[in-house]
Amino acid sequence: SINKHKVEQQAMNALALNSLADIKKFESRSSEWGKYYPRQYDTYRQTRQSDKIEDVLKKDPALPTMWAGYGFSKDYNGPRGHYYMVEDNINSLRTGAPVDDKTGPMPTACWTCKSADVPRYMNEKSELDFFTGKWARLGDEIVNPVGCADCHDNETMALTITRPYLIRAMDNEGSLPYADATYQDKRSLVCAQCHSEYYFKPTEWTDPEGNEQVAKVVTFPWDNGFTVEAMETYYDDREFKDWTHKISKTPMLKAQHPGYEIYMTGAHGLNNVACVDCHMPYMREGGVKYSSHNVASPLDNMANSCMNCHRGTEKELRETVERKLERKNELNAMATSVISRAHLEAGKAWELGATEDEMAEILTDIRHAQWRWDYSIASHGSFFHAPEETLRILGSAINKGQDARLKLRIVLAKYDAADYVVPDFSTKEKAQKLAGLPYEKLVDDKMKFQNGLRKEWVESGKQKGLYDPKAWENIEFKTSYSK
Amino acid sequence: SINKHKVEQQAMNALALNSLADIKKFESRSSEWGKYYPRQYDTYRQTRQSDKIEDVLKKDPALPTMWAGYGFSKDYNGPRGHYYMVEDNINSLRTGAPVDDKTGPMPTACWTCKSADVPRYMNEKSELDFFTGKWARLGDEIVNPVGCADCHDNETMALTITRPYLIRAMDNEGSLPYADATYQDKRSLVCAQCHSEYYFKPTEWTDPEGNEQVAKVVTFPWDNGFTVEAMETYYDDREFKDWTHKISKTPMLKAQHPGYEIYMTGAHGLNNVACVDCHMPYMREGGVKYSSHNVASPLDNMANSCMNCHRGTEKELRETVERKLERKNELNAMATSVISRAHLEAGKAWELGATEDEMAEILTDIRHAQWRWDYSIASHGSFFHAPEETLRILGSAINKGQDARLKLRIVLAKYDAADYVVPDFSTKEKAQKLAGLPYEKLVDDKMKFQNGLRKEWVESGKQKGLYDPKAWENIEFKTSYSK
Amino acid sequence: MEKNNILKCIAIGSVITAFGVFGYVVNASNMVSYLSEDPKVCINCHVMNTQYATWQHSSHRERATCVQCHLPQASTVDKMIAKARDGFNHSVAMTLRTYEHNTIRISEDASRRIQGSCISCHKELVSQMIESNKSYQTDPDGPLVERRCWDCHRLTSHGSTRSLTTTPNNLGVKELYNTSR
């Protein structure tokens, strides 16, 4: 078998040479790359194994209340494997039920982090063109999930950043301008293209036909730094809001998975351990070494990730991670209970005739409390990547949320409702009703879309020769709403 | 130089042999041991260098309010070097101003963790005898600070536990019965004799003269485990209280430095890194390694403590520790502000005629909030030893404290005081006045004691031949109240 | 004493087995060169490359070779036992591919041996630790110091990360040597 190793080693080197062969620039069909890199491709496709849908709104019914009036109150699941990202994006009730390329609630920006077709399209047209119009406009252009082209140069296979907004954000932030990023940095930055907090910045431009357009450009709010406080001031200074809360009328912020930002504050980030060191560990097959492209929970593969650097047993380490999760769950449950109640109590205050003046300070507290809560947990992995920062921020979110409720009691008392008790929102259904959500209708419309427009997209995508059949093999229809 | 090592080596072993010579069992004068172990003795005496008094009550004026009616509201400083422990115990306003061996607020138990004379005395008389009577009774018996006899066997120099209550506590807790403690465990257990949460358990016994006595025995509340919740139930089940809060009438608990308990939940405790690995690191002198006995902040000697085990620069590691401290300070400030206000708001409610029924739940919240806050920070090092557990507990303390305040607003509203604003307690002086503390008088009486009874103790201690002059060399009189 | 003799018999037995049964491994992996102290023999197996690289960059590169740490420094017979044991384990592992995961772990037996080596080189310096350890010695013929030296000297010899993650590009150190020879 030692001889076998030697053979494999030669084989491996041979492939490395071939690799200079013919992969198109921005080739968005990973199967094309896979011809030359079978090991990476095969492991990449293994992300299919993580296919469970975890309905987060059901798990914590406080959430639909906290997001009342916003897409996330309709549908929000835990992440699944990379294999499913386009599927899930299309299935989510958040993307609604467009009937043509001009309808639907969402902008094109919602495709940004879902597909290797994005860099391709930006390259063919332009970044601003991509960010213009409704999500449905690009339904037959964005047809494959994240792929080799999102992270690799087709000729050298070097890691590359294909999302210009990340480069701009790094340069604005200043502590690590893109030009200074090392190889090791890139082993995290390819992930940061997507696993970062963002907002849509309206940007005016004139299209080739000379029409005035407004693009909604994905932008990272990093100008003042990566911390929850730095981004909070960033948004406050710009008086930015993602939406106005339906019940409390608060000008709200949504934090989306600031995974990269918060990871930097943890023991691993500080020690320059890259995302990839854990999520894409090196594998050995006899004489050949390669990076696993099965991006998943490292706890499923501790021998190759954790145990490279840690002594002791897998069991001990796993228990340590579980304790971290419990700690986060404990404070997280407090925070959502406090903040959801604050919204409902504020709603009551308005109802009784509270004035803008009386409410101003309270709404600021609610805005900041929920922003902090969201920042601390939205990236899912924060409990492990940065347990201390996560708990610190949750603590401050709880405190601000309770401050709001305290002030609300004084206002309520003024309107003889000091002992007001919030209505029952102990299930997803009850909570969504409180938020005035026409759930059944949303689902019906969605199913019409699935059987209508979506089918057209697939057809047209195939005709354009963009569609990679291998990227869609045996995907079962799984959603939070399918019975 | 190898030869040089060898020479020193022989000298060293010579000492090792001599050491079997004449050190009395429970010899409480460390200078006697020092004759045979100069390196350990010299470093032990270096704890004198840490002599700054940090007036914690002044730093956070919320504390005198939180401890209203209890000793800690009079005087509470950060820890100093081991060299000063008897001095500080005697100087503290908490130990009051006895005029004879029957007066003064404190029991003998207050000497327990301050001196190597304690095991000596327990051995001569009995443990229960030691724990009986007023603090002042043993003023001329407890005359030296922690010493070799607290941790070492006089013949083998092996580490030994000299405090029986620790052994009982370990056996009751069960996860590590004393009999199973390894060498490495002992490198932390010697510290756990003192750096642990305790209370005084009244215990009846009959003295040699046949008189009924009640001893106040130092006891660790470990029966249900080491966590803040486990000890909380321990005390609740026994309806135990340390005192009744002067303002809010809450049956309170005081957590004293659960250093050992919380350390176990941190990265180092979990990896079996002992207290001594950091606080008494090996030093290299010529050809031998010995344990530094200068128990102090490891940050003053990172080369020997941290850097053996950690990569990177001292600077980076120091910054990491500082960030941990900032996180704790942030949540700690929130917790003390919330809980101190809860006490004052509860006081107002009583004043307005609130009923036991209306207040019951609120007082439980306050009791638990303050217990948790105290447990999380009282050991001073917790922000580093167990940053996550510290932040988790602070988060839950903030939440409970705010719950109490929320309920209080409803009660206050009932008595038309919904908009009650707490009085100003922004300085130590203002806060102590609110707590009805006769500060000037306490200080005057203390000074009388210093110039009276204390001098007698020293004399009598010398006559008894217990007093070790070297343990008292150039100690400057430093307290929070001396001008 | 008794125990030891038996061990030695078994050992010599397994030397024969190891070399016999895995005869072909011998030329495949120049196993004969095991008997030399040259670290390069260890990297006859590429799986050892990481350890070679980390050792090569460690404070001990100039001080100690693989075998000086990993094999008993005491008697040659003990050395033989150990080599037989390792040679056997290694060949088995190579052949049955029991090490497919990245992280080869030190075995209890091997780490006891290393502990012995550390102490034998640093006797003077750790003499006090040896003294202290006596009071707590549980197993009479256990190591002179129970606690592993590298609990504290975590970086000594192989650093704190010892796997492909540390030295991804060290596959083929051996090949380099072969060409440079």
Ligand SMILES: [Ca+2]
């Ligand atoms: Ca956002």
Ligand SMILES: [Ca+2]
């Ligand atoms: Ca206590």
